[in-house]
Amino acid sequence: MFGSPKPQISSDYAERRGRLIIAITGSPGVGKTTISHLLAERLKAHHIDLSKLALEEGLVEEWDEERDTAIVDIKAVKRRVERLQRRYGRLIIEGHYAHDVAPKGSWIFVLRRAPWRLRDELEERGYDAGKVRENVEAELLDICLSEAIETHGSGRVHEVDTTDKTPQEIVEEIYEVLRGVRPPRIGVVDWLGRPEAKQLLEWLEDVSHR
Ligand code: ADP
Ligand code: MG
Secondary structure (H helix, E strand, O other): OOOOOOOOOOOHHHHOOOOEEEEEEOOOOOOHHHHHHHHHHHHOOEEEEHHHHHHHOOOEEEEEOOOOEEEEOHHHHHHHHHHHHHHHOEEEEEOOOHHHHOOOOOEEEEEEOOHHHHHHHHHHOOOOHHHHHHHHHHHHOOHHHHHHHHHHOOOOEEEEEOOOOOHHHHHHHHHHHHHOOOOOOOOOOOHHHOOHHHHHHHHHHHHHOO
């Protein structure tokens, strides 16, 4: 079923398909939830939204009043993920800190989206200016990607620029990497080097002084 005439770059996918964790990470609004549901269907894997899991099971250290967000107990979520993986075998975990709770040996897919488009997406979601700024900055500065590489190395980290790709195209790309017919790649986006970045930086400067 997963056979390919080409040399297998990550043939371990087929061998390990009974026990595999696939982490879908990236800044809020890049498309993690959309993609991970489609991927779960495609791979017949169990899907976990980490933010939901943490809140539903109280795996939270405290509430950050200023940022109006829960501070997740990363270690507790990690233990829970490992237990769920033993139960379900093949697991897709999604969330902006999925790379932090994925055990060693997991596949990490970092979804990227042009930060000027992300700003529109997050404003549409009704996020306040501070939260939009924080997340747009994180995307601009490759935060999730660099954290993922720092923790997992680059061998099983793959970056996908989702801007102007359909969810189906993105799922297909991830599937190809998992099957070993497409080598994993990082360094595919350079937001700061793009002409649109100038205006975005001015906007960031502007909102930080408001
Ligand atoms: P996240 O889980 O990373 O916050 P979502 O999956 O909720 O992101 O997606 C954010 C928004 O972008 C949703 O409205 C979703 O329908 C839309 N979206 C997701 N993937 C794509 C895509 N590839 N192209 C266009 N819109 C997308
Ligand atoms: Mg989501």
